[in-house]
Amino acid sequence: MNVKAKESRALKAETRRLFVEAVDSLHRSGTGDVIFGGMVKEGEVSVEAVAGGGRGRLSSLIVTTGRGLGGRALMEGTPQLTKNYGVDPYITHHYDEEILGEGIQVLVAVPTLRGGEVTGMIYCGHRDNFNAAAPQTSDLVKRVRQLSVDLGRLDHSRSTPEQVEPERPYSDLESSSREALRRTYAELRAIRSGVDENEMRHRLGVVENRLADILSGHNPDLFPSPTPTVSLSPRETDILSHVALGWSNARIAEGLGLRESTVKSYLNTAMVKLSAGTRHEAVSIARSAGVLP
Structure with a gap:
């Protein structure tokens, strides 16, 4: 295996670790009843980490652009919320079996971003009504934003070669x-x-x-x-x-x-x-x- 392939595998493993840690941390802190998420691969979100739900059902979930709540977040690059997933007319219901099978009523999908592009998705599901879930939403968005920062630093540290700073014009400006x-x-x-x-x-x-x-x-x-x-x-x-x-x-x-x-x-x-x-x-x-x- 060449050096680039090894670095790519190491980056994927480290990225997955960050997602797993974020999902577990959000669940332990009571942010939601079911937390899951994963990275974007070829325009699709592949769920790689699950906490609080049936791993067999959610861990195999692959969400494509425009489908479901996460597909809308993937397309628009902004957090998305549905207060009553089962009857929401503004999302497609391609993933009802997986989501409703967990008893999720309120669902929030928050994308991780780098340079304005969606790199991954964190979902937070609540089995109670929206009034009970609402206080956790702001904290969820802040913590996913921090995950974006951590992922960005990881990618930057591995992808940016050390360069010699060229001499710049106007360098004598005070x-x-x-x-x-x-x-x-x-x-x-x-x-x-x-x-x-x-x-x-x-x-x-x-x-x-x-x-x-x-x-x-x-x-x-x-x-x-x-x-x-x-x-x-x-x-x-x-x-x-x-x-x-x-x-x-x-x-x-x-x-x-x-x-x-x-x-x-x-x-x-x-x-x-x-x-x-x-x-x-x-x-x-x-x-x-x-x-x-």
């Missing part, structure tokens, strides 16, 4: 100058988001990109612009550029003319895409990924 440029960059993004006229938006975007090149040390005259490894929406980038300045959610909301809850939502989505555990880690990863200068 830290105070860099911070001033970053404030200017964030202000430009805020101004451009409020401009309706296309030509002016384009001109502001050119200046914004020039500032980003200076801050990142990229010379567009010698090398093409690198393709970011993570895709963030323009508004998510706006929010992160202000987080990088140390602004609170309330201050960002005031500066961008948004609700504080909206800022928090955009920031949470960006953190999930970046597999970041904190807002400051999100800024660091975004800079490394080339989506933030």
Whole structure:
């Protein structure tokens, strides 16, 4: 067996271990009556870990895109909830035998994400009604997000070769100058988001990109612009550029003319895409990924 094949097997084994530990931990803490989940393989979720339910029934479950609650979460990349699985008209019922066979009434499917792509799924099933299950849902989403972070770190540590850092242009910029440029960059993004006229938006975007090149040390005259490894929406980038300045959610909301809850939502989505555990880690990863200068 060659080195790459060994590394691939080791990565799969470590990934499965993390899923098994997460499923067992969620069940032990009382998050749900039945917890199960697994990684995405070729567009399907293969259940590999089960706690609190019949292993023979659920461990062989393979969920495809668009089918059932998990298939919808797989397709949309967001957590999905059904308060009464057996009669829910908004999901397909391809897996009724497995789910209803466990007596599950309330089901939550939360995807693990890396760079905006679904990499796995954790299911939490409750045999009681929704009122009894609701208090656990928020904690479930937070813990699955942490699992996304752990999986992302594992994959990054094994897939990223050690590289020699090339000498960058503008490397002589003082830290105070860099911070001033970053404030200017964030202000430009805020101004451009409020401009309706296309030509002016384009001109502001050119200046914004020039500032980003200076801050990142990229010379567009010698090398093409690198393709970011993570895709963030323009508004998510706006929010992160202000987080990088140390602004609170309330201050960002005031500066961008948004609700504080909206800022928090955009920031949470960006953190999930970046597999970041904190807002400051999100800024660091975004800079490394080339989506933030």
